[in-house]
Amino acid sequence: MAVREGTFGPAEPTALDRWLWRGLVAAGLLLLVWLVARERWEVVFASGAFLLKSLGVSWLLTVTSVAIGLPAGILLAVLRAGGPPILRHLAVAIIELVRATPQLMVIFWVFFAVPAFTGHKVPAWTAAITSLSLIAASYLAEVVRAGLASVPRIQVESGLATGLSRAQILSTIVLPQALRNMLPALIATIVMMFKITSLIYVVGITDFFRAVILINNREFEPVALYTTLAAGYFICCSLLSWLIRSLDPNYVLAQ
Amino acid sequence: MRWSVIWDYREALLSGLAYTLAITALTMIGATLLGILVACLHQHPSYVVGRLAETYVEVIRNIPSVIKVFFLYFVAGLDAMPAAVLGLSIHQSSYIADVLDAGFRSVPREQSEAAWACGHSRLQILHHVLLPQVVTTVMPPLTSQFIEIVKNSAVAMLLGIKELTFQTQNIDVETFRGFEAATAVTVIYLALSLTIAGGMALIGRQLTWR
Numbered sequence: 510m511a512v513r514e515g516t517f518g519p520a521e522p523t524a525l526d527r528w529l530w531r532g533l534v535a536a537g538l539l540l541l542v543w544l545v546a547r548e549r550w551e552v553v554f555a556s557g558a559f560l561l562k563s564l565g566v567s568w569l570l571t572v573t574s575v576a577i578g579l580p581a582g583i584l585l586a587v588l589r590a591g592g593p594p595i596l597r598h599l600a601v602a603i604i605e606l607v608r609a610t611p612q613l614m615v616i617f618w619v620f621f622a623v624p625a626f627t628g629h630k631v632p633a634w635t636a637a638i639t640s641l642s643l644i645a646a647s648y649l650a651e652v653v654r655a656g657l658a659s660v661p662r663i664q665v666e667s668g669l670a671t672g673l674s675r676a677q678i679l680s681t682i683v684l685p686q687a688l689r690n691m692l693p694a695l696i697a698t699i700v701m702m703f704k705i706t707s708l709i710y711v712v713g714i715t716d717f718f719r720a721v722i723l724i725n726n727r728e729f730e731p732v733a734l735y736t737t738l739a740a741g742y743f744i745c746c747s748l749l750s751w752l753i754r755s756l757d758p759n760y761v762l763a764q
Numbered sequence: 765m766r767w768s769v770i771w772d773y774r775e776a777l778l779s780g781l782a783y784t785l786a787i788t789a790l791t792m793i794g795a796t797l798l799g800i801l802v803a804c805l806h807q808h809p810s811y812v813v814g815r816l817a818e819t820y821v822e823v824i825r826n827i828p829s830v831i832k833v834f835f836l837y838f839v840a841g842l843d844a845m846p847a848a849v850l851g852l853s854i855h856q857s858s859y860i861a862d863v864l865d866a867g868f869r870s871v872p873r874e875q876s877e878a879a880w881a882c883g884h885s886r887l888q889i890l891h892h893v894l895l896p897q898v899v900t901t902v903m904p905p906l907t908s909q910f911i912e913i914v915k916n917s918a919v920a921m922l923l924g925i926k927e928l929t930f931q932t933q934n935i936d937v938e939t940f941r942g943f944e945a946a947t948a949v950t951v952i953y954l955a956l957s958l959t960i961a962g963g964m965a966l967i968g969r970q971l972t973w974r
Contacts, residue, residue, distance in 0.1 A: 526811035609957045610950050611918035613929055621942030704828035731838045739827050746826035
């Protein structure tokens, strides 16, 4: 192993190191397969279609909430950066309040608050999409804010001096660069949204998490089912980050 | 709207707060210790150990915290409280490890090597060269990780632990005053987060003055 005196941090791996690592990974995977093969997998396969459908629900919730949350987040961030005072304070209040509250609490809050004002209960899907979008918008607003701050101010001033309007500067100069700079944080937040969808089962939507729990309540096969659950989320989250990374050809260079 | 419901349920809310505080405090300790361990392993000169730590962080990050907690509770058969604390500690440790790792990487490697060349031991380098610089860069992201722990503690209600979010739902079930309860509890969470942010800022200032 490449351990030398007087060096700090990880050293360059030798060929031996690499082979050692590969061997360890192979051994670990074998152990995992051996452990997992002893379980009753019929339960999982029997409900395959149901599980896949519920996984689709999780993806749908993620995609919808990000699709609504990203524009809303950009709007909040722009308002926070340079809106009229009232709107600016409102944006800050929304962002900070949602970010300081547990996500489970936000979901409950939307579920409770709407009936308190309108008098009748909200459908589960409306509550789910609203609360998830609200969460996505607030977290993404902070991501966008960091992205906007990463673009040097002088570019905005130069744009103003050239006679461009504020909207033009925002859409053609600042946002394209900001979006590029914030990609890593964006990926992290979208993956976080996928993980948060696992909480939405509290309002009664059958997402992947609830589906596995329902099957477990009937069959009681916790090891097989919870392993499937963890594996499902792990694969989807990894896929999600890989997918977004591959959309940006310069991602590796930018790192 | 009837806000007196909060006063009627003050004892339930206070005991909920006690549970939330207990989970938060224990998770903070657990996650920080685990995070330090993982960060150290990642900085370990051995390639294999470093990759192991990397794999741990990657796997833990891509699985929701609820699943870890449920896994420990239903599969490993732990009691509700240990399952919640351990699950949340493992969850947050991967993030804290990353924060600490980034902190140590922010100090140029040459500084450690120069100190080593001057004849300092590794422990002396850690104490006199690395830590004073790392603490200042690590404090802000560590604060947000700790606030994250406060928020994640709500997951414990899904195991039936009677913490704040559980009490909210309970008040709603008993009185249909979910909105008032949810608002009050949100304010409590906000106060908790602000207290942690303030406390960490204080500690950070103490550490940099020295």
